[in-house]
Amino acid sequence: MNKRDAKKFEKLLYAERDRLVSGIQRLEEETLYQPASDQTADVSSYAEVGTDNFERETALSIASGESALLQDVSDALRRIKDGKYGDCEGCEQEIPRKRLEVFPSARYCIECQTKIEKYGSL
Numbered sequence: 001m002n003k004r005d006a007k008k009f010e011k012l013l014y015a016e017r018d019r020l021v022s023g024i025q026r027l028e029e030e031t032l033y034q035p036a037s038d039q040t041a042d043v044s045s046y047a048e049v050g051t052d053n054f055e056r057e058t059a060l061s062i063a064s065g066e067s068a069l070l071q072d073v074s075d076a077l078r079r080i081k082d083g084k085y086g087d088c089e090g091c092e093q094e095i096p097r098k099r100l101e102v103f104p105s106a107r108y109c110i111e112c113q114t115k116i117e118k119y120g121s122l
């Protein structure tokens with residue numbers, strides 16, 4: 001991969017990183033740091049507490065997934081700095097440009113990714 005392409009993908013990855021960070025922060029502010037509902041003894045309040053707990057668990061699940069994606073993006077940025085970006089970590093062949101345009105933090109070419117998904121490893 002030439003330096004111009006690497007810079008283009010680096011810019012895409014930084015934009016994705018910023019989007020993920022702001023999404024995680026928004027989830028934290030909107031859901032995780034909101035005070036829990038007043039827990040009085042009537043039945044309707046139990047339903048409200050259950051709904052609040054469900055929303056918090058959902059937000060934590062989403063934040064966890066976003067954090068994993070953020071780690072993938074950080075790893076891709078590190079590969080750019082190391083000069084290894086765009087090379088499949090499985091077969092060491094170049095990852096097709098179209099795949100990187102759709103999924104800039106890709107570690108594997110389509111063939112190796114398919115093997116990982118099908119067999120659990122290469």
